[in-house]
Amino acid sequence: MKKILAISGSLRAGSSNHNILKHLGTLTPADVEYTIYTDLAQIPPFDPGLDSDNPPTSVAALRKLLVEASGIVICTPEYACGVPGQLKNMLDWMVSSSSFVDKPVCLITASSSGTHAHAALLLTLGALSANVVDGAALLIPFIRAKMDADGNLVDEETMESLKRIFKEFLNSI
Ligand SMILES: Cc1cc2nc3c(=O)[nH]c(=O)nc-3n(C[C@H](O)[C@H](O)[C@H](O)COP(=O)(O)O)c2cc1C
Numbered sequence: 229m230k231k232i233l234a235i236s237g238s239l240r241a242g243s244s245n246h247n248i249l250k251h252l253g254t255l256t257p258a259d260v261e262y263t264i265y266t267d268l269a270q271i272p273p274f275d276p277g278l279d280s281d282n283p284p285t286s287v288a289a290l291r292k293l294l295v296e297a298s299g300i301v302i303c304t305p306e307y308a309c310g311v312p313g314q315l316k317n318m319l320d321w322m323v324s325s326s327s328f329v330d331k332p333v334c335l336i337t338a339s340s341s342g343t344h345a346h347a348a349l350l351l352t353l354g355a356l357s358a359n360v361v362d363g364a365a366l367l368i369p370f371i372r373a374k375m376d377a378d379g380n381l382v383d384e385e386t387m388e389s390l391k392r393i394f395k396e397f398l399n400s401i
Pocket of ligand 1: 238239243244304310338340341343371
C-alpha cells in the first residue's frame with residue numbers, strides 16, 4: 229500500500245497548516261495510507277556529533293517513517309521571514325541520511341505572506357535531493373482569512389488549488 233507522511237511546520241494547537249493537512253487527508257484515495265506526523269516537537273536540537281547511524285530515538289523513528297513513505301507532504305507557516313526553527317531543525321537531521329533522496333514531496337507554505345520560507349524550503353529540499361513534484365508546490369498567503377473560526381478552509385480558490393497540486397503529487401507516488 230502506498231503511504232503518505234504529512235508534516236506540519238507549526239506546533240500550534242489549532243494550526244491552519246495542520247488543518248490543511250487534515251483537509252488533504254479527505255482528498256486521499258482509500259488505497260493510500262495517509263498519516264499526519266505528530267512528533268515534530270520531540271526532535272532534539274541538531275547536533276552533528278550525534279548524527280550517526282544510531283541517532284536519538286525520535287530522529288531514528290522519523291527517518292524510518294520517511295524511508296517507508298511513498299511521498300511526503302510538508303505544510304508550513306513562515307516565522308520571522310524564514311522556515312520555522314523546528315521544521316528546519318528536523319530537515320538538518322535528514323541531510324546525512326538518505327531519507328529524502330528522490331522522495332516525491334508536495335510543498336505547501338500557508339502563512340500571512342510566506343514567500344521567504346517557501347523559497348528557502350525549495351532550496352533546502354534541493355540540498356536533500358528531494359523530488360519536489362512539478363506542479364505540487366503551493367504558496368497560500370493570508371491563510372487565516374481563508375479559514376473559518378473552526379479551522380475549516382472556506383476559500384474556494386484555495387481549495388481548488390489544493391485539489392490540483394495534491395492530484396499532481398498523488399500521480400507521482
Ligand atoms: C513568531 C511569529 C513570526 C511570524 N512571522 C511571519 C513572517 O515572517 N511571515 C509570515 O508570512 N507570517 C508570519 N507569522 C504569521 C504566521 O504566518 C501565522 O500566524 C500563521 O497562521 C501560522 O501558521 P499556523 O496557523 O499553522 O500556526 C508569524 C507568526 C509568529 C507566531
